[in-house]
Amino acid sequence: MELLDFARGPALQFGLYAFVIGTVWRILGILLLAAKPDHSAARKAGGFMAALKVIYTRSFTADAFKQDTLYPKILGYLLHIGLFVTVFLFVPHILFFKGLIGLEWPGLPNNIIFFVGVITAGVGVALLVRRLTNPVLKLISNFDDYFSWLVTMAPIITGIIIPIRFGVRYETLLAVHILSVALLLTWLPFGKLAHAFLVFFSRGTTGLVLERRGAKT
Amino acid sequence: MKQKPTLGEVLQAKGVSRRGFLKYCAATASLLALPPAMVPRIAQALEAARRPSVIWLSFQECTGCTESLTRSSSPTLEGLIFDSISLDYHHTLQAASGEAAEAARHAAMEENRGNYLVLVDGSIPLGNPGFSTIAGISNVDMLTETVADAAAVVAIGSCAAFGGIPGANPNPTGAVSVSDLVTDKPVVNVPGCPPIPTVITAVLTQFLTFGQLPDLDHYGRPRAFYGQTIHDRCYRRPFYEQGRFAETFDDEGARKGWCLYKLGCKGPITYNACATVKWNQGTSFPIESGHPCLGCSEPDFWDDGGFYRPVSTARIGGGAAFGTAVAAGAAIGVAAAAMSRRRQQKTIKEG
Amino acid sequence: MSAPNPFGESPRGNVEPILNEVMHALDRLLDDGEATVIDLGRLPFGPGEIEELEGQLGTGEIKARLDALGASRIRETIYPGVWWLDHYNTAGELAGRYIEITRVPDILTSQEADIAAGRARLHELISRSEETALQ
């Protein structure tokens, strides 16, 4: 049980601190940046609505690209929905959040979570295969992309293994799972995974800039 | 050294028939979790078995383990403790006390040098020898002296096996487990608070039958009983998978017998045989009676952050620390932004 | 809907697999004459499951009571060749519970050692009464 104690205690604590500090740091650091001086006249007055509009419209692909991006788009959606379901609707996880923030919400049966987890892991692998086989993607991928993939997949895969066991003791697997989560939390604010909380800021900013230039969004 | 009678001789003298003996052997096979096909071998071994001498030492304990054992008549039929082992010293159970009792202990050690079993319940305080003494002898001295010529040591209960409640944070007496002190002898841990009586007798029966100690896990616990978690063998497991949980002790889920995970059940990380061997002559076990497993057969179960806290919750400090983390993040963020602004200004000025 | 269970819902996970095991054991008994013993003592029964299993197997034509180191209740179920054995200790507590798939449970047959001991006792009785007759 010692490893589990370490994982649930200091390791997780470190991960959560890193996550909180990193997230606040990055959000404030970006929001407080001065905008680049722009001396051109605005085509349209950039408003909050313009930002919201792009936040919404960028959730879908422009018609021109629909055909080409269908496959990664589906995978992307599956991955994110899968992550949401497995992270937030698995009852033991909900109890974990309840312990942290005091809030509770209904979950899904474990067997459904397991099924979703396996699909999510499969999707993750498919996305990596695509990254490795698509020459353009491969060219623009750096360490951050691969490492972010790894730290995202680690909790999914270790989570799936827990009920299967493969002859390993439950508490050891649980500890490894929690350690992988601590790693994810530590890395999340600092790498590309920060899109988890930055995505809407960046889309909104794009909306404002495009609006100012009078582009069709 | 006077030769102890074999178990076959003991039973024969009592007029026990072969049928009765076979029944005993079948119960022994069940007890040791051996397949029924082993009964003939057990019969052969038991007939020739001689009662081992047992010295039972009680240190910082609550006597719950002895209580548990003396409630264990099943399935040993004729009360294994009094028929098939020779309990030569147990200061709670024996009539003699003081010097007479100590003399009995020394006599048993002398007579069975190298062959006797030492059973220990309770943890041993190292903080101050005066914290716990018997006949003026400190626990650590008595243990060291008694195990010197023992064949093996069986640590009964979580206190003897892992330090237990005396060893719980902040461990005021400096309590340690038997295996912390005994390193040159085989030590079998039979943890639990108390351990299942059947498991205690099974370890003794194994030694009696085959003259061997059972196969042990990494905490020194017999695999036959501590090989699987409560959760693995829990009849409420299908409810766990279906996501049907009792939320409180008296809601609909509790009445319907749903899974107790949310009420803090430690079944998933607790290795013990309660779900199959059960308690009180096989009547039930805590989960069957509607209470989550406390995890009492695991090291430091007492310090695991609360009996009613679900296994998956974090064992970490409270909200104040997170407030500090937010503040720290904010400070770094503001500083980073300020620095970047200054850099920007500089670039603009330098044109 | 079935009758409400006083212990709450139970998943009833054990009864069916055991009945299946019994059926395969009957195959082996009929095909190769091989007997099987199922130890019910180490299975994770939920509340009411044992009773359900016992009810499914029912009581057949033979019931026997054995008194040796406590009582034992042995009966053939409604499936010939399938026996239910409850062993109690001298304190009347259940010491072992088994299903045996066999023509007749071993423990019911007279044991060699007991036969020999009985013969010796009978021999003694006869020689004693002969002695008395001679006097």
Ligand code: SF4
């Ligand atoms: S009651 Fe406890 S041991 Fe049983 S299934 Fe639920 S969590 Fe597992």
